[in-house]
Amino acid sequence: xSSDPFIIAGKTMASRLFVGSARYPSQQVxxxxxxxxxxxxxxxxxxRISLEGYAESLVDLLxxxxxxxxxxxxxxxxxxxxxxxxxxxxxLDTNWIKLELIGDRELLYPxxxxxxxxxxxxxxxxxxxxxxxxxDPVTCRKLADVGCSAVMPLGSLIGSGRGVANPGAxxxxxxxxxxxxxxxAGIGTASDAALAxxxxxxxxxxxTAIAKSHDPVRMAGAMKAAxxxxxxxxxxxxxxxxxxxxxxxxxxxxxxx
Amino acid sequence: MTRLTVNGVDEDVTATTVAQxxxxxxxxxxxxxxxxAVNGAVVRRATWDEAALNTGDAIExxxxxxxx
Numbered sequence: 262x263s264s265d266p267f268i269i270a271g272k273t274m275a276s277r278l279f280v281g282s283a284r285y286p287s288q289q290v291x292x293x294x295x296x297x298x299x300x301x302x303x304x305x306x307x308x309r310i311s312l313e314g315y316a317e318s319l320v321d322l323l324x325x326x327x328x329x330x331x332x333x334x335x336x337x338x339x340x341x342x343x344x345x346x347x348x349x350x351x352x353l354d355t356n357w358i359k360l361e362l363i364g365d366r367e368l369l370y371p372x373x374x375x376x377x378x379x380x381x382x383x384x385x386x387x388x389x390x391x392x393x394x395x396x397d398p399v400t401c402r403k404l405a406d407v408g409c410s411a412v413m414p415l416g417s418l419i420g421s422g423r424g425v426a427n428p429g430a431x432x433x434x435x436x437x438x439x440x441x442x443x444x445x446a447g448i449g450t451a452s453d454a455a456l457a458x459x460x461x462x463x464x465x466x467x468x469t470a471i472a473k474s475h476d477p478v479r480m481a482g483a484m485k486a487a488x489x490x491x492x493x494x495x496x497x498x499x500x501x502x503x504x505x506x507x508x509x510x511x512x513x514x515x516x517x518x
Numbered sequence: 519m520t521r522l523t524v525n526g527v528d529e530d531v532t533a534t535t536v537a538q539x540x541x542x543x544x545x546x547x548x549x550x551x552x553x554x555a556v557n558g559a560v561v562r563r564a565t566w567d568e569a570a571l572n573t574g575d576a577i578e579x580x581x582x583x584x585x586x
Contacts, residue, residue, distance in 0.1 A: 281584075281585060281586030282584040282585060282586075283584040283585050283586045284584075284586070285584075291584075304585050304586055305582040305583060305584060305585045306582065306583050306584065306585025306586075307553075307580050307581070307582055307583070307585075308580060308581070308582075308583045309525040309526070309578065309579065309580055310525070310545065310552070310579050310580060310581050318549075318550070318551055318581065318582070319582065319583065319584055320550070320551045320582050321550075329582065331582060331585075332585050332586070334585055334586065340558070344555060344558055344560075344578070345580075347555070347560045348553040348555055348560055348578065348580050349553070349582070350560075351553035351554075351560050351562065351563070352551045352552060352553035352580065352581055352582055353551060353582060419586070468586035469586065
């Protein structure tokens with residue numbers, strides 16, 4: 262929709278859906294799901310090489326079709342996250358980074374203190390930083406203040422499929438954020454993505470909900486449609502919620518009156 | 519021999535540069551999407567031939583993988 266551009270750091274994105282490249286049943290299913298979802302960016306991790314995994318590069322398959330957004334998934338210290346971002350910049354020739362700093366290995370919840378610190382350092386080093394963060398308006402504002410190009414608050418725990426756990430908080434973040442808001446983590450099905458967009462998110466990030474669904478290619482199409490529908494509904498403006506019924510048919514000329 | 523920590527594993531190697539270390543591990547140094555750090559600092563690809571390795575250095579050799 263050229264009349265409704267989605268722009269991060271001056272770059273106009275091809276869609277409002279970020280898609281992860283992990284956990285698909287096969288490489289071909291992943292590629293087909295990508296084609297069906299039309300992602301604006303595809304996320305990848307940066308990992309130590311092992312000889313057996315070296316032969317085939319996923320980037321060769323994905324990189325020509327979609328912009329790659331490397332992440333710092335799994336990092337628990339600002340130092341490791343910054344180094345991972347720098348390695349990603351060298352490996353992929355991009356200064357964009359999805360910054361993840363994990364404070365609890367079971368919950369995969371962000372470590373806000375280190376996150377803001379690392380975001381600040383990476384912005385100073387010239388990175389376009391998109392931090393995975395809490396659904397907390399103050400944290401999001403701090404991240405924007407240090408120069409992040411977007412914020413990526415979690416809907417619910419990574420991989421949990423529990424959707425947008427705190428819609429009120431996400432709505433507040435969207436209303437107050439000076440930078441684009443990308444809902445990250447927790448999406449379980451298409452209606453979750455649509456809700457996130459209706460709440461005012463600029464985009465949605467999905468991985469597990471597509472990759473681990475029964476039919477990833479079909480779910481990829483569902484997510485694409487949901488994000489578009491949610492965005493249209495947001496722009497259209499929903500009706501207020503009421504406690505009582507309000508008839509939609511005219512009250513005059515009712516038969517028998 | 520040089521004692522290095524390569525991707526978290528201590529190793530004795532004969533390599534004295536980053537390029538030699540990659541070659542010794544069967545990694546084509548011209549392969550795309552590789553990145554190397556020594557002691558927490560990225561070593562740019564253009565300098566792999568000259569970048570010296572010394573005993574005690576910690577080397578990270580990485581590439582992109584699937585991720586969310």
